[in-house]
Amino acid sequence: MPEPVKTEFIADLKPDTTVTSVFLVLAKEVKRKKDDEPYLDLTLGDRTGQVKAVMWDGVAALQSSFERDDFIKIRAQVNVYRDKLQLKLERLRKLEEAEVNLADFLPTTKADVAAMWIELEQRIARIGNPHLRALLEAIFGDPDIAARFRRAPAAKALHHAFLGGLLEHVTSLCRLAEAVMRNYPWVNADLVITGVLLHDLGKIDELNYERSFSYSTPGQLLGHMILVLRILHDRLRALPDFPPSLAALVEHLIISHHGKYEFGSPKLPMFPEALLLHQLDDMDSKMQAMKSQLEDEPNPSGGEWTGYNRSLDRTLLRLSEYWNPDERSAGLGPRGPQPGASISGTRGEAALGPAPKNDATKSATHG
Secondary structure, X not given: OOXXXXXXXXXXXXXXXXXXXXXXXXXXXXXXXXXXXXXXXXXXXXXXXXXXXXXXXXXXXXXXXXXXXXXXXXXXXXXXXXXXXXXXXXXXXXXXXXXXXXXXXXXXXXXXXXXXXHHHHHHHHHOOOHHHHHHHHHHHOOHHHHHHHHHOOOOOOOOOOOEOHHHHHHHHHHHHHHHHHOOOOOOOHHHHHHHHHHOOOOHHHHEEOOOOXXXXXXHHHHOHHHHHHHHHHHHHOOOOOOOHHHHHHHHHHHXXXXXXXXXXXXXXXXXXXXXXXXXXXXXXXXXXXXXXXXXXXXXXXXXXXXXXEOOOOEOOEOHHHHXXXXXXXXXXXXXXXXXXXXXXXXXXHHHHOOOOHHHHHOOOXXX
């Protein structure tokens, strides 16, 4: 059966148009209208993003014809609902996997995977401690581990949630670590790089990433820290001369990298290299999460703010919509009145009134 050509992607959708294309069902709920008739509430995806979709009529005959992770061909109207694009489905039918090109549906790193892998191998070769180098060579020299590490996402949804995302995340962390360690030359670089390379290795088993991104059963039951410790202990058994104290340090790097108990870390980082790993990991994941939302979230109305980001517990400012850097040449800052700027011929404080007396005592973080 010939593969249909997918010519319309989520990133290309425009309000007040009609789309006929194929999408992957990321989430499916059958809900009830006020008259108790069913309607479909779906999240559809392709390699360029996700979009909400609803189908109001004719649902009873269709609701059992497809499930989550199925491919469906749809015809829909593209609308805007609460400042986000939404598809109003008119028709849909399930497609078989043989009818689609899987590469159209899973987001993939834009970086060069082969180049990043060479960079990883070169870093391992530069590890000075022979025990750590032998351990890393034993792990990443395994063809099965290497293949899955190059393909796996770093997370289901929060950050680097695309094929090759795990390798991209680790490459970014290695570069960050090397830059930061120039300012802290007294930390043990071999330990830091070992922690960077191993801390999320369990993601290759924690996640499913063949058709869509979801948690595997071992991932649900154990989590990626336990899964990477299994790999670590398996390789350590083949390295009988590996110092037990060094093995404990590597284990601690892995189990403390989330940094806080409430973030799922069974131990807090207890030596500088572990703390550095946590801080860099936290920064890289949050920066990538911000980048992804700013780049991928549709903004049909040209608004300055994104939707609410649950993982970051905030909305994000679209700097390009708020501030024109070219204004600097004219002595202007971001759009809108600036602190102390003249408003209606008066100084800002005079026009707006004095600040509340207790403002100066508010916490910079919580105020």
